[in-house]
Amino acid sequence: MAVLFSFRRIRLFFQKEVLVLPSRVIAFFFCLTLFLLPLMTKDPYLLRIIILSSIFAIFAASWDLLSGFTGQMNFGHALFFGVAAYSSALLNLRLGFPPWMTIPLGALSAVIAGLVVGIPCLRLRGPYLALATLAFPIILMGIVFTIPGITGGELGVSGIKPLASSRIAAYYICVILMLGLGLLMWKIGDSKTGIIFHAIREDEVAVRASGINTTRYKLLAFSLSGFFAGVAGGLYTHFIRIAGPSTLEVSLSFQAIIWAIFGGVVTIYGPIAGVFILYPLMEFLRILPEIRTLLFGLIVVIILLFMPEGLTTWVRDKMEEECPRCKVRNVAWRKTCRICFADMVQKSNQGGTNGI
Amino acid sequence: MIENILINGLIHGGVYALLAVGFSLIFGVARIVNIAHTAFYMIAAYLIYTFSTRFGLHPFPAIAFSILLVTLIGIAVYQLTIKPIQEHEITVLIVTIAVAMVFQEVMLLLYGGHFRGNPSLFAGYLEISGVRVSYQHLLTLVVVFFVLLATWWILLKTRLGIAIRATAQDREVANLMGMNVNRVAMVTMGIAVAMAAIAGVLVAPLSVVEPYMWLHPLVMMLAIVVLGGLGSIKGSLAGAFILGFAETLVVFLIPLGSFLKGAFSLTIMIVVLLIRPEGLFGVVFEEER
Numbered sequence: 001m002a003v004l005f006s007f008r009r010i011r012l013f014f015q016k017e018v019l020v021l022p023s024r025v026i027a028f029f030f031c032l033t034l035f036l037l038p039l040m041t042k043d044p045y046l047l048r049i050i051i052l053s054s055i056f057a058i059f060a061a062s063w064d065l066l067s068g069f070t071g072q073m074n075f076g077h078a079l080f081f082g083v084a085a086y087s088s089a090l091l092n093l094r095l096g097f098p099p100w101m102t103i104p105l106g107a108l109s110a111v112i113a114g115l116v117v118g119i120p121c122l123r124l125r126g127p128y129l130a131l132a133t134l135a136f137p138i139i140l141m142g143i144v145f146t147i148p149g150i151t152g153g154e155l156g157v158s159g160i161k162p163l164a165s166s167r168i169a170a171y172y173i174c175v176i177l178m179l180g181l182g183l184l185m186w187k188i189g190d191s192k193t194g195i196i197f198h199a200i201r202e203d204e205v206a207v208r209a210s211g212i213n214t215t216r217y218k219l220l221a222f223s224l225s226g227f228f229a230g231v232a233g234g235l236y237t238h239f240i241r242i243a244g245p246s247t248l249e250v251s252l253s254f255q256a257i258i259w260a261i262f263g264g265v266v267t268i269y270g271p272i273a274g275v276f277i278l279y280p281l282m283e284f285l286r287i288l289p290e291i292r293t294l295l296f297g298l299i300v301v302i303i304l305l306f307m308p309e310g311l312t313t314w315v316r317d318k319m320e321e322e323c324p325r326c327k328v329r330n331v332a333w334r335k336t337c338r339i340c341f342a343d344m345v346q347k348s349n350q351g352g353t354n355g356i
Numbered sequence: 357m358i359e360n361i362l363i364n365g366l367i368h369g370g371v372y373a374l375l376a377v378g379f380s381l382i383f384g385v386a387r388i389v390n391i392a393h394t395a396f397y398m399i400a401a402y403l404i405y406t407f408s409t410r411f412g413l414h415p416f417p418a419i420a421f422s423i424l425l426v427t428l429i430g431i432a433v434y435q436l437t438i439k440p441i442q443e444h445e446i447t448v449l450i451v452t453i454a455v456a457m458v459f460q461e462v463m464l465l466l467y468g469g470h471f472r473g474n475p476s477l478f479a480g481y482l483e484i485s486g487v488r489v490s491y492q493h494l495l496t497l498v499v500v501f502f503v504l505l506a507t508w509w510i511l512l513k514t515r516l517g518i519a520i521r522a523t524a525q526d527r528e529v530a531n532l533m534g535m536n537v538n539r540v541a542m543v544t545m546g547i548a549v550a551m552a553a554i555a556g557v558l559v560a561p562l563s564v565v566e567p568y569m570w571l572h573p574l575v576m577m578l579a580i581v582v583l584g585g586l587g588s589i590k591g592s593l594a595g596a597f598i599l600g601f602a603e604t605l606v607v608f609l610i611p612l613g614s615f616l617k618g619a620f621s622l623t624i625m626i627v628v629l630l631i632r633p634e635g636l637f638g639v640v641f642e643e644e645r
Contacts, residue, residue, distance in 0.1 A: 073446075120626065120629075120630050123629075123630075123633040124629060124633050127383070127389060127582075127586055128582055128586060128629070128633065128634075128635070130389070131578045131579070131581070131582040132582060132625070132626060132629055134575065134578060135575075135579060135622035135623075135625060135626055136622075136626075138575060138618050138619060138622055139618075139619040139622050139623060139626075140619075141618075141619070142615055142616045142617075142618055142619025142620075143619065145612075145615040145616075146612050146615055146616055250571065250575065254391075254453050257449070257450060257453070258450055258453065258454070261446060261447060261449075261450045262450070265446070290465060291461065291465065293457055293460075293461045294457075294458055294461035294462060294465065296457070297454040297455070297457040297458035297461065298454075298458060300450065300451075300454040301437055301451055301454045301455060301458070304441065304447050304450060304451055304454075305437065305440055305441060305451070308441040308443075308444040308447045309444065309447075
């Protein structure tokens with residue numbers, strides 16, 4: 001009886017909460033496909049692409065949590081990734097810690113890196129902050145190259161234990177972590193802390209005037225973002241089984257920004273969608289090896305010229321509308337709101353495209 | 357040793373100054389963080405290589421053609437990709453990164469990834485009190501000096517310069533005073549790109565030409581601009597020579613220094629920022645809202 005009851009509740013929840021909005025249906029099918037994919041195909045190449053996409057999705061979403069939400073533009077996000085990758089690799093190789101210990105410890109070292117960067121940089125704002133953060137991974141890379149005895153120099157640290165015994169196990173670890181951490185970041189963005197993050201981006205002086213210690217919240221954003229990026233770095237290093245200087249490159253920092261902005265910032269799901277579209281696309285373009293990066297650049301430019309707020313934001317605003325009275329999102333073709341039955345025709349009332 | 361450090365420092369500093377001043381100008385006028393700025397420098401280096409080494413043109417027309425072509429490309433990039441989305445500052449940033457990537461790949465397709473050397477446009481050297489200075493180095497120093505002088509003259513003495521400075525100070529008020537701010541931004545973009553092109557033309561014979569040559573100057577240019585204070589031309593100049601000399605000193609004095617040259621310059625930048633968050637010559641603004 002209890003089973004039947006809970007089944008009915010799940011069905012009702014599904015009907016009332018998931019099926020009402022196209023974006024939720026898409027998210028549901030996205031998760032479903034990810035979970036069922038290994039049952040349909042065992043192709044290691046395809047699984048590898050999805051695993052790497054999941055890892056980079058965590059990375060891009062963590063950039064969004066810092067730079068999208070609080071508006072603290074970070075151009076050196078690869079620092080967190082690289083610090084976590086190197087520390088997980090060295091902990092595993094020199095001390096023999098298993099992956100389930102090295103990944104959290106690597107993420108913690110990324111948090112420390114976040115504080116080291118964050119504390120001096122909090123006095124800077126806007127473009128100054130962006131360009132100062134760009135410097136840190138490059139400085140660290142210079143250090144990595146000058147002490148090849150510890151870091152392996154250009155070749156990096158290799159001989160690390162794999163993430164899991166089989167590729168399917170690694171697949172589930174990465175996908176579940178990606179969905180879980182993505183949900184967590186999304187919830188953080190919706191919580192009271194997240195609202196303060198939003199407010200800091202919009203008007204920091206006003207937030208400070210309301211008696212909120214903005215420095216503390218910005219440091220919190222740096223550490224949270226560093227933690228999530230660090231998890232991604234640890235996963236990456238245990239999956240690829242090498243921690244090299246490529247994890248600190250400027251291009252990786254830029255890549256995270258491209259993914260996030262292409263998908264749509266201040267959403268968390270935007271960067272995830274961005275990675276899951278652009279990373280497989282990049283792999284697919286391997287059939288045209290010479291003009292791969294060229295096409296990638298052109299696609300990004302053209303899409304952003306038409307959808308300057310990002311892909312998911314554009315699609316969401318085409319399919320859904322905010323109720324003018326109770327601010328609940330509705331399918332665009334509904335005549336009345338699904339909650340308060342207000343008329344949905346007052347399109348002119350809709351304030352911009354940045355509703356949540 | 358000392359004379360090498362002095363000459364190399366001056367040349368690096370001068371080239372960085374050309375890049376950083378242009379970047380500062382376009383940032384000041386249109387608030388565009390143009391990551392593709394050094395990509396134009398790379399294109400100019402490739403063009404001078406094509407014109408002088410492949411087609412065997414005389415250096416002067418080759419230089420003139422390269423600068424003109426790159427400037428036109430720059431204005432086209434501004435009109436087609438940056439202007440339509442100018443209100444979304446962060447999107448502009450990504451678009452300029454993507455544009456730089458596109459240029460890099462086009463060069464990779466057209467010329468391949470080989471390192472290409474370019475012979476000096478002017479052979480020979482001059483002896484100043486026992487120190488040999490090649491004509492190419494001398495030309496670089498002289499051109500840098502005159503280009504910077506010309507930029508200073510344009511900015512301070514001409515109507516266009518007044519319009520540029522006014523737009524940089526307050527875009528809306530400049531517009532209300534009857535200046536066509538969009539055209540001012542376009543012209544500024546042209547000037548900035550032309551300066552980057554001149555830097556590229558000068559550097560091509562002094563170093564190797566390759567599709568990834570825009571990355572290191574990009575990082576240095578951003579560091580210089582932040583060090584000097586964003587949007588401040590004086591700051592960019594000072595920053596360029598400080599970091600140019602710092603880089604040269606590290607390369608000449610420290611073993612394995614060429615790995616550390618970027619790290620060292622960026623550390624200087626961060627130390628300066630910690631002491632003066634607005635950069636050396638930056639103005640302390642009222643908190644912008």
